[in-house]
Amino acid sequence: MSAEESLAPPTRRSAGQRRANVIYVAVGCVLSLLFVGPLVLAVIRSLQTEAQIVQPPNANSFDGLSLENYLGIFTRLPFLEMLGNSLIVSLGSAVVTAVIATLAGYGLGRFTFRGQSVVFGVILLALMVPFQVLFTPIYLQFNALGLTDSRIGLIIFYVTFNLPFAVFIMRNTFAAMPRELEEAAYVDGASTMGTLIHVLRPLALPGVATVVIFTFLACWTEFLGAFLFLTSQDKQTLPVGLLTLIQGGFGGISFGYVIAGSVISLIPCVILFIALQRYYVQGLAAGSVKN
């Protein structure tokens, strides 16, 4: 897999060029299969019957595919509840993060005040400090406030740790807007929030979209925080519920249920990413040139 001819725009459509392109596409297909194949296989597997799943793959591994696993997880497991919890927590975190980061980005990107870089530095601190090793004091604090075993508590936790990246994106978004816009609004006597909502909104939306998709995807399958903060079964999100399943918490393990649950977890990610790819990649690019 050499990157040999992967640059240089095709200047002349020679036979050699065409052959190189054919090879390129062939290699690309093999690689794509390697990365997407397992996901597609999982979708197919989720439609197998339990009897087929516990056999080595053979000629009739894919006969009579059925939705039995999906029916099973919704009727025999509290799967709908888990799905609802995941949705509430992820959407809630995405929306709250977007609102708070938009305000902070507006303040940092459009205004000047003393201590501005200190404020930005403090917010970025949450990016430097790994919550994976700081969860004991956070847990005790949340416990004292009655925020453990609570979806609200988990949302607060998620929002905080997604904020630095989000504020970074929004600050750049606001800083890149032309000054004249605001001055015009100002002459018309628009308030600070009025300017934000009526004048700057269209320019801020791409940044907001980036923040929402990033935060949603980060929270949708986040494990450690959900494992830490949601102890009652009726509050569990998908990943924690699936863990309960493989550790035998719902009686025996049904492998079909594990796969069906995983497929339901991965579908929103794939759809969201493909639909909003532009914003996602923009965000990554912006985040990678931090220095």
Place this chain on the structure above:
Amino acid sequence: MTLRSSEDAVTSSGGHRTSVLARRRARTGFLLTVPALVLVVGVVVIPIGFALWISANRWPLFGEISFVGLDNYIRVFQDAQFWQSVGFTLLYTAVVTGPVLIFGYLLAAFVRGERPGTRLFRTLLFLPTVVGLSTLSFLWYVELRPNFGLVNVTLKALGITNGQTGWSLHWVTGLAAVSVLVIWFAVGTTMVLLLGGMQSIPAEIYEAARIDGVNGWQREMLITVPLVRRNLAMATVLSVIASFLAFQQFVILTNGGPGRETTTVVMSIFHESFYAQQLGSATAMGVVVMLIVAALTAIQLILMRERDA
């Protein structure tokens, strides 16, 4: 939070008027950042200080709290189990970092141009990363089963194993299984991080190199790598930190076993907090690990910088 500024409108002649205006705008700007600040201070800054206090106490999950000074740290330094988990996590980090960077680089080089299908390949190669590690770990868990899982069936078909490997029964196979999954998951991140740097390299440089008869290997080593050095540094630091803080992939695939042989550092802290129920020593571990992470990051950045010279 609506500060109407219509009355001190535009034609402010005289410095006094503008300075009032500037002050007011400054206050507005600061107020806008308050919600974000409150959260970060409450959930990050205060816990850091609180961590130091907790770790100086004997702090059982339930029961009497008593001040013990540096005792917890002394206990952590003598805790063989904890250092074993540090060693294991470093080993795991060493195993996955190289492949994640090398394969990620190759993939980025593969999709950096504008050729037929490139855009589609970019999307497809990144999909595992988007799906997220916990979901992938559950799928991998199913495919690692002895006799029926795809991994064992494939290895048997290739005549490598008898197809009955229980991957989580030994720490070496457990580590191998998790590493393969994580490499597959994480190369997408490296690819995207490097792609940005590669795409900003002017085509003329490559054109000139081609005319000079530079081969592919030389071109990458002499042109691309130096020019994407920053992105490479970023990708390395992110990858190393993420590996060192590994948690869910081991919880799901090996549950830290057999015994505690594949228990990672974060799992150790978790264990100390909620199974041993000793938050004082667990927090001391957390402080030690935070220092290790900071040291790893610093070492890497220094090494990367020296390469500049």
